[in-house]
Amino acid sequence: MENLVVIDLGSNSVRMTISEIDEAGTPNTVNQVKRYVRLSENMGAEQVLQPEAIDRTLEALREFKKIYTELDAPQIKAVATAAVRQASNQKQFLKLVKDELDLTFDVISGTTEARYDYLGVVHTLSIINGLLVDTGGASSELILVQNRQMKHVVSIPLGSVTLSQAYLESDKVQADSLFSAMTFVNNVFNDVWWLNEAKNLPVIGLGGANRTLAKINRRNKNFLNFEDVHGYKLGADDVYATLTQLLGLNLAERKKVPGLSKDRADIIIGGLIPVALLMRLLDSQQITFSNAGLRDGILFERIEQIKSAID
Template identity: 45%
Template sequence: MQNLVIVDIGSNSSRMSIYQISEDGYCEEIKRCKSDSRLSEGMGKDKVLQPVAINRTINSLKSFKQTYSSMKNVTVMTIATAAVRQAANQKAFIRKVRKKVGLNIRVLSGRQEAYYDYLGVVNKIKMNDYMIMDIGGASIELVRVQGKKRRDLISVPVGAVNISERFNLNNHVPAASLFSAQRFLKDVFHRVPWLKKADHYQLVVLGGAARTLARINQNHQRFRNNDTLNGYHLNQHRVLSTFEYLLRNDLKHRKQIRGLESERADIILGGLLPLITVIDELDSRRIVFSEGGVREGLINEYIRKHYKNY
């Protein structure tokens, strides 16, 4: 029995998943941890990781290590995404993590992140044609899937944290700020040359903002099976209504909304606005939630490579 640990250093949160893999390649997730380390906070236009955010992240990684260090037959895979990918002080951060925690970081390119999203989703979603949209803290990955095959993919360097900071979407949002953010995002997505090929496609959404959107609505619907999000779906009207509801509340009142983690209340508008923009661009009528993503894509690839009989 092998224990595979995947540590994912994201822009808004750091996550750890531990999988037990049997000799025949059967895989089961036995532990999952998350820390709101918000590594991308305050990076600004110069894209510099800030000392406070770095220390928060390293403390999170040390906490994760305490969980898996006593386990036997452990393989640790550490990845980093948009915040580290974009950082001007990327190398210094990687050295510090290696020195303080003993982890060797693999920095995924935007295309790699989108590809692993696809690998993590394709076997979990029973649809043929759809668009995957992964909304992270500092980037958004889009994958157009047709006939279950990836046809186009891209990563754009905007996400929940940097949109919220740039357009002051954290608390009460003035109409001018919202309009500026919408114009900016429309311009970003208009530069994706193949986007209109996905007109009317259903959207499969990933990331913290997407999970929050689902949890808010599950609480509203008194959804009984809210342990899983995979396959849960909302129509366009419900998504737009939820965004409007969040927009009408200031930060203090958003923190009191059931299903919305208080730590995410200041970036939820910046996290959902890209989804609202893409829904409008593609006229997507159905939004489907998936628990697959980068970590699941990595584990699928790992099993295929190391367990030939699987």
Template identity: 45%
Template sequence: MAYLAIVDLGSNSTRMVVEKIEDDGTYTEVERVKEDTRLSEGMGEALVLQDFAIERVLQALKNFQQIYQQYPDVQIKAIATAAVRQATNQAAFLSRVKAEVGIDIHVLSGDDEAYYDYLGVEHTLAIEDALLVDTGGASVELILVKGGQKQALISVPFGAVSLSEKFNLHDAPSAQAVFQANRYVQAVYNHIEWLMSARQLPIVLLGGANRTLARMEQVQTTGILGQNFHGFEMTANQALDLFELLIQHDKAGRIVLPGLDANRADIILGGCIPLLNLIMTLATPKIIFSESGVREGIITEYMQQMK
């Protein structure tokens, strides 16, 4: 028996799962923690990780360290995604993490991140034909799945935090700002040659911004906020209705909407715009939510290598 701790430095949050690995090759999750660190905050056009965001991440990593060090024979796999991938001060940041926390961070390429998303979903949901969409703080991963197999994948360099900052979507954005954000996102999508192969396919949503929509819809339809949204479905029109509801409110109004995480109230519009454009472009019929993503993909690969 051994333990594997997967530490994920995302652009909006820092997360960790600890898996108990049995001798027979099975595994069980024993810890799952998240801290809202927003590493991509304030990076701007210069793409520089800011000191205040770095401090938040370092504190989260030290908190996680106190947890995983309690487990015997624990192996640490630490990854970073878009914010660190794009950062011009990436090397200095990684050196500081190593010096203060003692772990090496593997920076995933955009393709790697998309591939782990695919592995995580494929291992836990019966998906034949779909477009997988992982909306993070500073990137969106798109994976085309046909016949249960990945056909194409790409990572595009915008997300909930970066779009919100670039187009000032945090509070009560102007119609012009929303239009410009949509135009910017659509222009990027227009250069993805294979994207129209996903026309009229369901979209499988990953990422915290997307799960916010699942929470809101579940509260509206059942009156109860559940804890697990894996496999939860809604129509594309229901998702568009939620975006319409969100854009009717300023930040203060969004904070009190049932099911909306208050910590995402300032970036939820930026987080929804990538999905909004996909629904309109691809005539998406329905949306399926996945709790699995990069971290689940990593444990899947780890177990495959062990076998």
């Protein structure tokens, strides 16, 4: 039995999944933990991780360590994505984590992050063709899937934290700010030459902002387990209506929206602009949500390694 610990350090949150994998490569997820750390907060044009954000992250990782050190011989796979990838003080941060927690992070590229997203989705959803959209805190990954194969992939600088901080008010979003943010996002999409190949295809949404979109709608429709969004489908009109609803609210009002975490209320509009504009650009009529992504992709990769060793 192998205890696989996967830690995903993102721009907005850090997450840990612990899975038991038996000798045949069959997994069983036994624990999942998430902490909001806002690592990319106030990085600025110099792309510097700030002391307050680093402290929040270290505190969360200390909590994680208390959990995984109780396991028998844990196999730890720790990956860091956009915030650390972009940080000018990346080396200092990684050394601090290593010195204080004896934890080594692998800073993965946007392409590698997208590949793990793809593995997580195709192993858990019956997707034949579609566009995977993983909207994180500081970047988004787009993956074009055709015949269940990854055809094109790109990581772009659109994230819920960075878009919100660069363009949007944290309280009531103003029209000129919204227009500036949407113009920036459209310009980024226009630079992705292969996006037209995704025209009319369904979108598959990953990442905290996109999953929140599903949770809000499931709460509105009185689903018993509104957080179970894996495989949930939503029409384009519902996507646009939800974003319109949120734009009409100030921060205090957004914090009261059922299905929307108070920790995400100040960045949710920035997080939903990319998927809403993308669906309009591609004339996509439906989005399917996935709870499986990067951490699941790492798990499935490890399972394949174990099975290959058996064969």
